[in-house]
Amino acid sequence: MMYTLRRIAASKTNGALPAVQPFDLKAMRKVNPHELELPLHYPIADLAPSFVFYPLVIVQDGAKNFKQPVGTGAFMADKFKPGQGSLFKRNPHYWMHGLPYVDEVEIQSIPDPQARLDALVSGQVDAVEQLSYAQAKQHLAQKDIRVLVGNGPQIVPITMSADLKPFDDVRVRQAFRLIADRPALIKGAQFGFGQIGNDLAGKGLKWYASDIPQRHQDIDKAKFLLKQAGHEKLNVTLYSSTAIAGMLESATIFAQQAKKAGVNVQVNNGPPDTYFASKYLKWAFGQTNWPAIPIPNWINESLTQKAFYNETHWHEPSFDKLVLKAQGEQGEAKAKELWHEVQKTLWDKGGYLIWGFTPFLDGVSKKLNGVQPSGFFALGNFDFQHFWLS
Template sequence: MRGAPLALSRRSFLVGSAVTAGALAVGCGSGGGAASDTFTAAFQGSGAGEGIDPGVNTLFIDEARMKAVYDGLFEVDSAMAPIPRLAESGEPNADGTHWRIALRDARWHDGKQFTARDVLYTLSRVLGPAPQRPFIAASSLDQVDLPGCRAVDDRTVEIALKQPSFEFLIALSVYGTKVVPDGATDFRRPVGTGPFVFESFEAGRQFTAVRNEHYWGGAPEIGALRIVSAEADARVNAVQGGEIDYADNLTPSAARTLQGRPGISVVSTPHSGIYFFAMKTDRPPFDNPDVRRAVMRMVDRAELLKVALQGQGEISNDVFGKGYQYYADLPQHEYDPDEVGRLLRRAGVRDLSFDLFTAPVAYGFVEAARLFADQAAACGVRVNVVLGSKDSYYTDALETGHLTMGQSGPLPIPNHFASRLLTGAPQNRTKWSDPEFDRLYATAQATRSPEARAEKYRTMHEILHDRGGFIFFATTNWHSAAGERFDRLPTAVPNSHDWARFDQVRVR
C-alpha cells in the first residue's frame, strides 16, 4: 500500500474516472448464493481502470475484490502491525538477513495444494520485469535477494535479504504481495486461496464470487458476494433503497444524511484518512529549514478541520501514523503568526510568496487550500492556489510546484518512511533527502529489539517534526453504511486486514 504509493495506489484515497449509477442495476451472478444469501457491496469505481491482478491493480475497489479471492502471507491489523495469514509464522536468523516462513495448510480454488513454490513464484513475478504496468510491491520487496531464496520443503520457505531487516514481515504485508499460484499469468479468471471463488468480473460494473466451502479460515456464511462500482451519490441512494447491503467511503454529509435512518447503520472509523501539504525541500523557498518551520506554524489545523472537512476527524501534528504502531506523540504544532515572522526573519526571507498546487481530487481539498491561503495572508505570506487536472493531479504533483496537497490511507510507519522519505524513494513527494534520516532507518531495520527500533523511529519522527517537508494537518474518519439484512460487517481502517472483508458477514 502502501509499500503503498502515496496517492496513486489503492492505499491513497483517490480513484479515477466516473462510473455511472447504472452499475447498480446489473443482476446478481449465478453460482452458489440465492438472492437472500447474496451480499452486495458498493465501492467507488474507476471504469476500465479497475482490475483483478493483485500485482498491479491499486484501487480500493480492486483491493476489496482481491481480499475475497486471494490471501497474503501476512497482512496488517488496524494498528498497522503484521499478522500471519497464509504464513503460520516468520522467524529471522541471528543477523536479520534470512527469514524462515512456515506456511499454512491451504488449497487453491482449483484444488491444488498451496506450497512454497507458489511463494517463490509470487516473489519472482513481483521482482521481475513488468512489461506494461509496474508491480505495486516491487520497491517494498527490493531488499529480497531472489537467487538466495529457497523452498526448504512444501510448507517452509526461506527468504534471503540483501541487507539486515527485522521488519521484513511488514514488507510481506503491503499491497501487491498477495500470493498467486506458481506459473499464473492470466488473471481474467483468477484462482486464489481466499474465502470466495471467482465467478465473473466486468470492469466498471460488477464482480461476483461464491462461497469457498473449503476455505482454510472457515467457509463464509453468505453464499455469494457481489461488488459493484458506483459513484458517491449512487452508493447513498442504493443503500437507502435496499438495492445494496453495504456502501463504502461516504462523505461526511452523506454519513449525516443516513445517520438515524430506519434500517440503516452508519460506521465512522477514526484515523483512516490522512490529509497533508507537501513542501518540496529541494527547491526555494522550502530548501531552507526555517521556512519549512514557519509554514508548519502558518497552518491553523483546527480551522481546516472544522471548515474544510466539516469537523469530521482530528487535527494532526506533522508526523504520519496517529494511532499506528511506532507513532511518536510529540508537542503539538500551533498556529502562531508571531513565530512565523520570527522564523522568516531568521531565514532572511521577506515578502514570501509561493504557489499551492492542488485539484478537486478528494473531499475538501480546494476548500482547505483556499482557507490555508487566508491563514497565510494573516501571517504576511501570499499563497497562490493553482488548480490542476483531477485526472493527472497525483502524477503531476510528484514533480510540479513547490507546495502540493495529498491524502493518504493508513500504512505501517516503517513503510511510510521507506516509500516516501528515504533518499530516492519512489513516492518522495517532498524530495526529502537527509543522510542522518537514511542512516537511522537502516539502523532501525537491523535492530532486533522492537523497543530499540521504536526509539530509532521516534528520532526520525523528531527530525521530520522539526524540519521535514510534510504538514499532516488532519486525520479523517472513514464512513460506511449498511442495510439491516446482514450483521458482522467490517469496521476496520482501510488498508488493514479486516477492512472490506466480507467472509464473516451473516444473514440476521
C-alpha cells in the same frame, strides 16, 4: 511466493515494487515445500510488515492470466463484467469453519457518489463505501442508514520540497507548519471527521512517536521565522485537486489561514485524473495521500534517498543511516528509541505538513450485520465473510 516476488521485481509499474526492494531475490532459495530463504540487502529486524503492503498479493507459480481468479478466500469468483461488477459465491471448502454466512456477494460499480448513496437508501444495495463527508454528516443525523466511521492513519498531507525555493530553508517549512490551524482544517475540510495530525505519519501504528508535543497554530512565530528567512511577503502556488476527498477543501482553508502570516497561497486545482501523473514529485508545494502502511515502510518509500515517492525531496545521508540502524535493531526498547529519533528529525526539519488523519466513511443498511468500522480499509476491511442479513 518466490514466483510472486520475482514477478513484482520484474515490473516497472507494479504497486508493490517498493516493498520488494530490500530482498536479494537472486540469492533467494527454496528450503523445502513450505519454507524459503530470503536474504536481505540490509538488516530488517521485523520483516513481517514488509508483507502487509496491499498490492503485494501472492499469486500461483506461473500465473499470467488473471481472468479466472483463484484463491483460498471465503468466496469464489463466479462472474465479472469490467466496469459493471462482480459476483462471488460461497466457498464450501473455506478453511474457517462456519464461514462465510451469506451464499453470495455481488459488487456493483457505481462511480457517482450520489448514485451510490441513493442505491443504499432505496434498498437496491446493502452497503456502499466512500461516503462523502457531507453525506456522512447528513445521514448520521437522519439515522436512516448506519454510517461507519473508521478512524485510522490515512493522510492527505501538504508537501514542501526541501530542495526547492522557498522551502529549501527549514525556517519556511517550520513557519508553514505553524500557520496551520489543525482543528479548523478537520472541521472545514472533513466536516469534523478524523483526527488531528502532528506532522508525523502512522498514528496508532507501532513506533508512532505519540510523546512528541502536539504542534499548534502560532502565527506570531510563523511571521518571525519567515522574516528571519527573508520571506515576509511570500507568494506560493499550492498544487491541489479533487482527486482525494478533502484535498482541495484543505488547500483552500490553508490558503485562507496563511493570509494571517502575510503569505499569499494560490491554489492550483488540477484535473483529478492526471493529478498524480503530470507534476507529481516535481512541484515545490503540493498535496498527496497515503494509506495505512507500517511506519518503517512509509519512511523507506517516501523519505530515504532511494525512495520511490520522495515527495518532499528529502535527501539527508545521516537520516538514511539512522533509518537503517532503527530497522536493523533487534532490541525492542532500543528500536523504539531510534524510531523516535527518526520521527523527531522529521518533526523538526521535514517537509510534510500532516494536519490530520482521514477516516473511512461507509454506509450500510440497517439489515446488514457483522460489519464493523475499520481504520485500514473500507467496509470493515472488506470483511465480507462475517456479514449477514436480518
